[in-house]
Amino acid sequence: QQQVKQSPQSLIVxxxxxxxxxxxxxxxxxxxxxxxxxxxGKGPALLIAIRPDVSEKKEGRFTISFNKSAKQFSxxxxxxxPGDSATYFCAASVRTYKYIFGTGTRxxxxx
Amino acid sequence: xxxxxxxxxxxxxxKRQSVAFWCNPISGHATLYWYQQILGQGPKLLIQFQxxxxxxxxxxxxxxxxxxxxxxxxxTLKIQPAKLEDSAVYLCASLDRANTGELFFGEGSRLTxx
Numbered sequence: 472q473q474q475v476k477q478s479p480q481s482l483i484v485x486x487x488x489x490x491x492x493x494x495x496x497x498x499x500x501x502x503x504x505x506x507x508x509x510x511x512g513k514g515p516a517l518l519i520a521i522r523p524d525v526s527e528k529k530e531g532r533f534t535i536s537f538n539k540s541a542k543q544f545s546x547x548x549x550x551x552x553p554g555d556s557a558t559y560f561c562a563a564s565v566r567t568y569k570y571i572f573g574t575g576t577r578x579x580x581x582x
Numbered sequence: 583x584x585x586x587x588x589x590x591x592x593x594x595x596x597k598r599q600s601v602a603f604w605c606n607p608i609s610g611h612a613t614l615y616w617y618q619q620i621l622g623q624g625p626k627l628l629i630q631f632q633x634x635x636x637x638x639x640x641x642x643x644x645x646x647x648x649x650x651x652x653x654x655x656x657x658t659l660k661i662q663p664a665k666l667e668d669s670a671v672y673l674c675a676s677l678d679r680a681n682t683g684e685l686f687f688g689e690g691s692r693l694t695x696x
Contacts, residue, residue: 477624503683505684505685507687512689513689514586514673514675514687514688514689514690515625515673515687516687517684517685517686520684560624560625567637567638568613568630568677568679568683569627569630569637569638570615570627570685571627572617572624572625572626573624574623574624575622575623575624
């Protein structure tokens with residue numbers, strides 16, 4: 472019940488395309504859903520986050536879509552660029568600030 | 583604003599040896615975490631501190647791992663004795679609980695156990 476399931480494991484997208492990464496959770500106590508971006512040799516860095524009281528949040532080319540009833544959320548990267556090539560992790564946390572991470576999606580954007 | 587500092591960045595040891603990792607969180611961040619990230623996997627929580635108290639250490643292998651945060655600032659994670667399966671990146675993170683709730687990670691300490 473504490474798991475966050477992430478898919479796909481890897482993704483290859485052409486430059487300018489849309490990258491979509493999906494996550495699902497079971498624990499309805501989760502109340503904060505961030506996405507982290509990690510480049511090789513670096514720690515994860517917060518990309519964008521959403522709380523369950525909204526269904527969508529957009530920041531630049533990055534959008535989170537949240538479906539509370541389905542217990543799913545997804546990251547959309549519009550106009551994907553080679554510089555977006557990284558590993559992306561979804562996460563979920565509860566009010567105790569315990570973060571559970573997904574298994575990661577390795578994105579490669581072809582020039 | 584200085585980020586989360588970790589050292590050493592890389593460490594290679596033989597199995598059954600011991601190793602220690604150090605973390606200095608962002609100033610003012612009372613909540614500190616140690617995560618283990620095995621290659622190709624997501625970060626797995628080992629221990630969460632609030633000031634110098636442990637909030638959650640349910641996934642810390644206590645027979646070989648220990649962690650402390652004596653003065654509520656920097657923290658040390660120790661592994662003794664190390665096993666081959668401990669090869670991973672150990673990430674320290676601190677939480678901006680008072681403002682954004684954002685988790686800030688250090689660059690990690692990569693451990694290779696031979």
